[in-house]
Amino acid sequence: xxxxxxxxxxxxxxxxxxxxxxxxxxxxxxxxxxxxxxxxxxxxxxxxxxxxxxxxxxxxxxxxxxxxxxxxxxxxxxxxxxxxxxxxxxxxxxxxxxxxxxxxxxxxxxxxxxxxxxxxxxxxxxxxxxxxxxxxxxxxxxxxxxxxxxxxxxxxxxxxxxxxxxxxxxxxxxxxxxxxxxxxxxxxxxxxxxxxxxxxxxxxxxxxxxxxxxxxxxxxxxxxxxxxxxxxxxxxxxxxxxxxxxxxxxxxxxxxxxxxxxxxxxxxxxxxxxxxxxxxxxxxxxxxxxxxxxxxxxxxxxxxxxxxxxxxxxxxxxxxxxxxxxxxxxxxxxxxxxxxxxxxxxxxxxxxxxxxxxxxxxxxxxxxxxxxxxxxxxxxxxxxxxxxxxxxxxxxxxxxxxxxxxxxxxxxxxxxxxxxxxxxxxxxxxxxxxxxxxxxxxxxxxxxxxxxxxxxxxxxxxxxxxxxxxxxxxxxxxxxxxxxxxxxxxxxxxxxxxxxxxxxxxxxxxxxxxxxxxxxxxxxxxxxxxxxxxxxxxxxxxxxxxxxxxxxxxxxxxxxxxxxxxxxxxxxxx
Numbered sequence: 349x350x351x352x353x354x355x356x357x358x359x360x361x362x363x364x365x366x367x368x369x370x371x372x373x374x375x376x377x378x379x380x381x382x383x384x385x386x387x388x389x390x391x392x393x394x395x396x397x398x399x400x401x402x403x404x405x406x407x408x409x410x411x412x413x414x415x416x417x418x419x420x421x422x423x424x425x426x427x428x429x430x431x432x433x434x435x436x437x438x439x440x441x442x443x444x445x446x447x448x449x450x451x452x453x454x455x456x457x458x459x460x461x462x463x464x465x466x467x468x469x470x471x472x473x474x475x476x477x478x479x480x481x482x483x484x485x486x487x488x489x490x491x492x493x494x495x496x497x498x499x500x501x502x503x504x505x506x507x508x509x510x511x512x513x514x515x516x517x518x519x520x521x522x523x524x525x526x527x528x529x530x531x532x533x534x535x536x537x538x539x540x541x542x543x544x545x546x547x548x549x550x551x552x553x554x555x556x557x558x559x560x561x562x563x564x565x566x567x568x569x570x571x572x573x574x575x576x577x578x579x580x581x582x583x584x585x586x587x588x589x590x591x592x593x594x595x596x597x598x599x600x601x602x603x604x605x606x607x608x609x610x611x612x613x614x615x616x617x618x619x620x621x622x623x624x625x626x627x628x629x630x631x632x633x634x635x636x637x638x639x640x641x642x643x644x645x646x647x648x649x650x651x652x653x654x655x656x657x658x659x660x661x662x663x664x665x666x667x668x669x670x671x672x673x674x675x676x677x678x679x680x681x682x683x684x685x686x687x688x689x690x691x692x693x694x695x696x697x698x699x700x701x702x703x704x705x706x707x708x709x710x711x712x713x714x715x716x717x718x719x720x721x722x723x724x725x726x727x728x729x730x731x732x733x734x735x736x737x738x739x740x741x742x743x744x745x746x747x748x749x750x751x752x753x754x755x756x757x758x759x760x761x762x763x764x765x766x767x768x769x770x771x772x773x774x775x776x777x778x779x780x781x782x783x784x785x786x787x788x789x790x791x792x793x794x795x796x797x798x799x800x801x802x803x804x805x806x807x808x809x810x811x812x813x814x815x816x817x818x819x820x821x822x823x824x825x826x827x828x829x830x831x832x833x834x835x836x837x838x839x840x841x842x843x844x845x846x847x848x849x850x851x852x853x854x855x856x857x858x859x860x861x862x863x864x865x866x867x868x869x870x871x872x873x874x875x876x877x878x879x880x881x882x883x884x885x886x887x888x889x890x891x892x893x894x895x896x897x898x899x900x901x902x903x904x905x906x907x908x909x910x911x912x913x914x915x916x917x918x919x920x921x922x
Contacts, residue, residue, distance in 0.1 A: 355385050357382075359382040359385060360382040360398075363375040363379045363382065363399075363402075364398060372402045375399075379402065396419045396422070397416075397429065400413075400415035400419065400432040400436070401432065404432070407439075409436050409439045411535045412432065412435075413433060413440075416430075416432035417433070419432065425456060427454075430450070430452040431474075433445075434453060434478075438477060441481070450471060453471060454468070537563060540563065541564075542563075544570065547574065548571075548574060548577040548601070550580040553581070554600070558604070561604050561605050566604055566605055567606055569609055570612035571602075571610055571613050571614070572613075572614040578593075578615075578620070578621045581596060592629065594629030594630060594631055597631070598631065607633075608634075610637070611638060612638065613638050613641055613642070614640075614642040616643075616644055632653070638659065638660060639661045640662035640663075641660060643665050644667075645668055655682060659683065660679075660683040660686050661687045662687065663688070663690070665690070666690075684712070684713070685714050686714060688716070688717045690717075690719040691719070691722070693724065711736065713737055716738060716740065717739065718742070719740075720744070722744075722745055723748055727750070727753040729753070734760065736777070738777060739777055739779045740779065741778060741781050741782070742782040744783070744784040744786065746786045748787070750783070750787070751789045754795070757799070758792070760775070775799050778803055779802055779805065779843075780803070780804065782806075783807065783808050784811070785811065787811070788811070790813060790815070794821045801843070802843055805845070805846035805848075805884075807848035807850075808849055809851050809852065812852075813852075813854070814854045815849055815854055815855045816855075816859050819849075819855070819862075825875065836877075839867075839871060839879050842879040844879075845880045846884040846885075847863070847886070849890065850888040852889075853890070854892070855890045855893065856893070857892070860885070860893065864904055865904075867879050867880065867881050867882055868881055869881070882905055884906065885907070885908050885909070887909065889913065898910055
C-alpha cells in the first residue's frame, strides 16, 4: 500500500509542476492518473482542488464544479472547495451561487495570520469580479441574452447533469453523455455518482457490471436485476459450478461491488428465483439497509422476509403477497420513513388483524403516496393505520366494496388525538384521489370528500354507479357554523381543478355543465372563499354526454377529453 501511495504522490507532484509551467492539459492528465493509481479513491481534497483549478484554466467549467463538489464533500471544514465553486459559478454566469459559495469560503478561513489576510484579499478580488459581472448583466441587451446560451450549451450542460447535490439525475442515460464528445466522456468517466445505478439484463451482464462498478468506484446505490439476467445467470452458474445463484451473482458478476452503499433494489421474476433471497447470502444480508424495494413479478408468491427491512422510503410490490399476521401493518410500523407504497396483486391480499396490534394505531406520518390495486382489504388497512400527510391515494380493481374504507377515513378525519387534541388524520393534505373499477356507495365518497379541503384531482372511472350524486355535491353550497369566526359558506373541494369520470355510463350533460359553470371566476359571490375553476375534464366513454355541449365546455375548460368510443368498440357496436 505504501508503494502505491508513493506512486500516486509522485504523479501528483508532476501534475503540480506542469500546472505551474502553464501546461494545464498535461497537469490534468497527471491528476487523472494519480486518481486511478489509488486503490481507495478519492485520495485527498488537494488532488481534486488542483484539478479543479486546472479545469478552470482551460475553461472546462463543468468539470471544475464537479471537482469542487468533491473537495467540499471530502473537506467541508476547509475553504478551498467553496472558493473553487465560486470561481466556477462566476465563469458560468450563476452569480447568486457564486456569492453564496464565496460567503461560505469566508466562513471557513481562520483569521489572524498572514496567509489568512492574503486569502481574504483574494476573496475581495473575486467579490469585485462578481459585482462587475452583475452590473454588466444588468446593462446587457436582450439580444445577447438570447444568443449566448447557444455557445455555452456544450460546456454548461454537464454541470446541470450533476449539480451541487447528492443524487444523480435519473432522466438522462449516462451513456448518452459519453457519446457527445471526448470532453463529455472524460467528465462522465471522472464522475462516479453518474454510474451508481446499475441495471443488468441477459446481454453481457458480467462485462457491463465490471465496467459500471469500476467507474462508480464500487459504490452502486441502485441495483436492478431484470428477468433476462436472472434466466441467463441461472444457466451460467451451473457452467461456472457456483454453489448457488446468490454466490454466482455476488462473487462472480458483482464481485467488486461495495454492498454497504446499496440503497435501492429492484428484482424481476421473483417467483422463479425466490431462493436468491431465501438463502443467507449477500443479497439477503443487505435487505435491512434498503431505502427502496421494487418487485414487479408474474406470479403471486409470499415474501417472508419483508418485515426485516427498517429503512424503506419506497416499496413497490406487483403480484407479490405478504405472509404472516399483520404483515403489511408491521412493515409500516418498522419503516416510519416510508413515503411511497404501491401494492398490485391479483390474488386475495388480506391485511389480517389476528395478531397483536399496538394500543394506538401506528402513525405513518411520512407516507405521501399510496396505490392499492387488486382485491386488497383496504378497510382493515385504513382502520389500523393513520396517514396524516397522505397526498395521493389510488385504489383500483377491487371487487370488494371500499365503502367501509371510505367511512373509516371519514371517521378518522373527525377524530382527535387524546393528548394534544389535534386531528390525528384529517386528510387535509390529500391532493389527488383516484378510484377505478371499484364498488362503493356514492354517499360514502361524498362524505369523505368533505374532509379533503386540498383535493385538486378526483377520478371516479369504470365504477358502474350513478355519478349524479357525486357531481351535484361538488356544486352544492353549504353553511358551516363550527368555525370560531362565525358561519362559513363553502363548496365541497374548493381547490378541485381536475375531474375524470371516464366510462361512467350514468353521467349526463346537465350535472357536468352545472359543475363547470358553478366554479367559473371563483364561484358564487356569497362564498367565504373563492373556488378553483375546472381546468382538466375527462369524460371518455360517457355516451350520454351531448355533443352539442362540447363547444361550450371547450371554451371554458383548458383540457377537455370526451372520446365516446375507440375504433374497435365502435366497429363492434355497428
